[in-house]
Amino acid sequence: EVQLEESGGGLVQPGGSLRLSCTASGFSFSIYWMSWVRQTPGKGLEWVSNIKGDGSEKYYVDSVKGRFSISRDNAKNSLYLQMNSLRAEDTAVYYCAREEYFWNGFRGMDVWGRGTTVTVSS
Amino acid sequence: DVQMTQSPSSLSASVGDRVTITCRASQTISAYLNWYQQKAGKAPRLLIYAASRLQSGVPSRFSGSGYGADFTLTISSLQPEDFATYFCQQSYSHPFTFGPGTKVDIK
Numbered sequence: 001e002v003q004l005e006e007s008g009g010g011l012v013q014p015g016g017s018l019r020l021s022c023t024a025s026g027f028s029f030s031i032y033w034m035s036w037v038r039q040t041p042g043k044g045l046e047w048v049s050n051i052k053g054d055g056s057e058k059y060y061v062d063s064v065k066g067r068f069s070i071s072r073d074n075a076k077n078s079l080y081l082q083m084n085s086l087r088a089e090d091t092a093v094y095y096c097a098r099e100e101y102f103w104n105g106f107r108g109m110d111v112w113g114r115g116t117t118v119t120v121s122s
Numbered sequence: 123d124v125q126m127t128q129s130p131s132s133l134s135a136s137v138g139d140r141v142t143i144t145c146r147a148s149q150t151i152s153a154y155l156n157w158y159q160q161k162a163g164k165a166p167r168l169l170i171y172a173a174s175r176l177q178s179g180v181p182s183r184f185s186g187s188g189y190g191a192d193f194t195l196t197i198s199s200l201q202p203e204d205f206a207t208y209f210c211q212q213s214y215s216h217p218f219t220f221g222p223g224t225k226v227d228i229k
Contacts (some may be wrong), residue, residue: 035218037166045158045166045209047218059216062123095165106172107213108156112165 002026002111004096009116016086016120022079022096022113030054030074033099035109036081038092038118046092049081050099064090086120093117124148124212126221134229141197143224145210150190154214157186157195160223161206169208170195200226 008020022034035050049060049070058070069082079096094116097109125148135141145155153173158166168177170186173193183198197204205228210221 044223045160045211045220047211047220050216050218061217097165100168100171102171102175105213106154106175108168108171108177108211109158109166110168110177112167114165 002098004098004111004113006094006096006113006116009094009118011119011121012086013122014087014120017082017084018086018118020081020083020094020096020116020118022081024077024079024098027098027111029072029077033101033107034072034079035097035099036070036079037095037097037109037112038090039095039115040089040092048094051079083118086118088120091118091120123217124151124215124219126210126212126219128208128210128221128224130224131222132225132227134227135200136229137200137202139200139229141200141204141226143195143208143226145188145193145195145221147191147193147212147214151212151214153189154212155186155188155193156211156213157184158209158211159204159206160209166209197226 003025031053036048051070067085071080096113098111100110101107127146155173157170160166174186207223207225209223
């Protein structure tokens with residue numbers, strides 16, 4: 001079964017750091033782009049970052065540039081999000097998602113984890 | 123960045139109704155538009171990719187249309203399990219932005 005499972009969320013003080021992990025199973029992890037998407041309580045979805053299968057390309061939303069870093073370990077079928085200098089507005093449920101590449105650049109997030117909650121508060 | 127808007131922000135409908143949700147991009151995005159369904163407490167589910175292509179396993183009552191900057195998601199006959207929030211998302215350029223969502227609830 002194709003699955004993604006996030007871990008590493010928790011309560012952290014403003015200015016602190018946290019590392020999220022996402023473990024994949026049931027598919028060839030190394031060939032897929034992977035994304036992190038977050039959702040604030042009762043609010044909408046915000047794409048945060050993604051990374052190419054071989055790790056050679058990475059992109060971020062402006063609000064996390066310089067603070068968050070995405071990485072992956074294909075030998076461990078794992079995706080990571082290192083979050084530094086955390087702010088209250090980073091409080092959210094963080095999902096990892098697989099990007100399916102359909103054709104001609106068309107891509108969509110077709111497999112999602114259940115999410116892990118990050119709370120930034122003093 | 124490409125900004126995405128949706129209308130309406132919420133709607134009330136009955137089982138069997140035809141429902142249409144609109145998504146607009148701040149610039150042309152060709153057909154690089156996806157639709158997701160999210161139920162309370164659950165992760166989003168990909169319904170439509172490339173503006174009009176039905177994801178595997180998604181019922182045929184869902185359909186998408188549009189090109190450029192204006193897009194539509196249609197549910198031809200609303201079923202009880204379709205009450206949820208729907209989001210559009212562009213994959214034309216980074217950052218991949220989502221629309222604010224449309225909540226569909228029971229009339």
